[in-house]
Amino acid sequence: MTDIDPRLLSAIQQGLPLSPRPYAELGAQLGLSESDVIAQLTNLKQSGLIKRLGVIVKHRQLGYLANAMVVWDIPDDLVQQIGQQISQLDFVNLCYRRPRQGSDWPYNLFCMIHGKSKDTVLQQLELLELACHTSAFPRQILFSKRCFKQRGAIYSQPKPEPVHG
Amino acid sequence: MLTPLHKRLLNDYQRDFPLSPTPYQDIALELGVSESEVLAALSELKAKDVITRIGPVIPPNRIGASTLAAIAVPDTELEAVAQIISGYPEVNHNYEREHHFNLWFVVIAANTQHLAQVLADIELQTGYPVMSLPLLDDYFIDLSFKLDLQND
Numbered sequence: 232m233t234d235i236d237p238r239l240l241s242a243i244q245q246g247l248p249l250s251p252r253p254y255a256e257l258g259a260q261l262g263l264s265e266s267d268v269i270a271q272l273t274n275l276k277q278s279g280l281i282k283r284l285g286v287i288v289k290h291r292q293l294g295y296l297a298n299a300m301v302v303w304d305i306p307d308d309l310v311q312q313i314g315q316q317i318s319q320l321d322f323v324n325l326c327y328r329r330p331r332q333g334s335d336w337p338y339n340l341f342c343m344i345h346g347k348s349k350d351t352v353l354q355q356l357e358l359l360e361l362a363c364h365t366s367a368f369p370r371q372i373l374f375s376k377r378c379f380k381q382r383g384a385i386y387s388q389p390k391p392e393p394v395h396g
Numbered sequence: 397m398l399t400p401l402h403k404r405l406l407n408d409y410q411r412d413f414p415l416s417p418t419p420y421q422d423i424a425l426e427l428g429v430s431e432s433e434v435l436a437a438l439s440e441l442k443a444k445d446v447i448t449r450i451g452p453v454i455p456p457n458r459i460g461a462s463t464l465a466a467i468a469v470p471d472t473e474l475e476a477v478a479q480i481i482s483g484y485p486e487v488n489h490n491y492e493r494e495h496h497f498n499l500w501f502v503v504i505a506a507n508t509q510h511l512a513q514v515l516a517d518i519e520l521q522t523g524y525p526v527m528s529l530p531l532l533d534d535y536f537i538d539l540s541f542k543l544d545l546q547n548d
């Protein structure tokens with residue numbers, strides 16, 4: 232396994248150059264050969280540190296204006312099974328377990344449904360409830376309203392100097 | 397307006413982008429167009445703000461530390477509080493949602509200590525408690541998003 236240069240992960244998160252030899256161009260910025268860049272990115276994908284590599288789409292700009300975060304309070308012994316079932320549905324694009332926070336927030340399962348309208352999202356949710364047998368559990372639907380900031384996640388490497396806090 | 401080439405690029409290349417010396421040429425061959433057409437179409441999608449970039453998606457918490465956070469703010473103060481929160485470089489999503497907890501944001505930091513500092517600072521600057529809901533399990537394997545572009 233090739234050693235991974237942490238600067239490569241930073242550099243590619245800024246976006247692959249739109250030029251005929253993009254990996255050579257990235258490598259030139261870092262003093263790496265084109266074949267090193269390709270080998271390291273291949274390793275990052277195989278190891279799962281990069282989940283996927285490709286175009287990062289802004290769904291809002293494509294008319295997917297309704298975005299619902301749906302949350303349930305699912306008993307701990309069922310949450311994994313139900314979470315895995317939900318994640319199989321093609322209209323669901325994120326499904327996570329997160330901690331409950333007492334009576335303020337009793338929900339432990341989260342999924343995200345994007346649709347072109349609230350109606351389509353609600354129809355899909357109805358299908359989900361039937362397919363995954365979740366209707367008996369407490370649930371909330373949090374539709375998005377204003378988007379104040381959306382940027383693909385950019386991860387930084389730990390820096391030795393103090394960070395803004 | 398999206399062209400058929402735009403739609404193919406959006407739907408077919410969210411994952412498994414070619415890792416070859418000439419990825420745009422490879423895509424051009426697959427789609428039966430020229431490399432310069434592929435590059436031009438991708439530039440157009442960026443200019444239209446339909447894609448942010450071509451890049452990697454990294455699972456949460458594999459590098460650094462992240463959390464989904466929420467805050468409950470009176471409507472009259474929501475915009476001002478949202479601006480404060482969006483101003484942090486560690487915040488990458490920030491949405492108003494229909495709920496008592498009406499502002500939801502994702503914080504990504506270099507490590508858990510840095511993450512705790514950012515959350516504490518947001519509480520200090522906004523005057524409201526932050527509820528932090530870090531990821532425990534990810535049930536989803538593939539983050540690519542199938543687009544229905546038939547009617548566009």
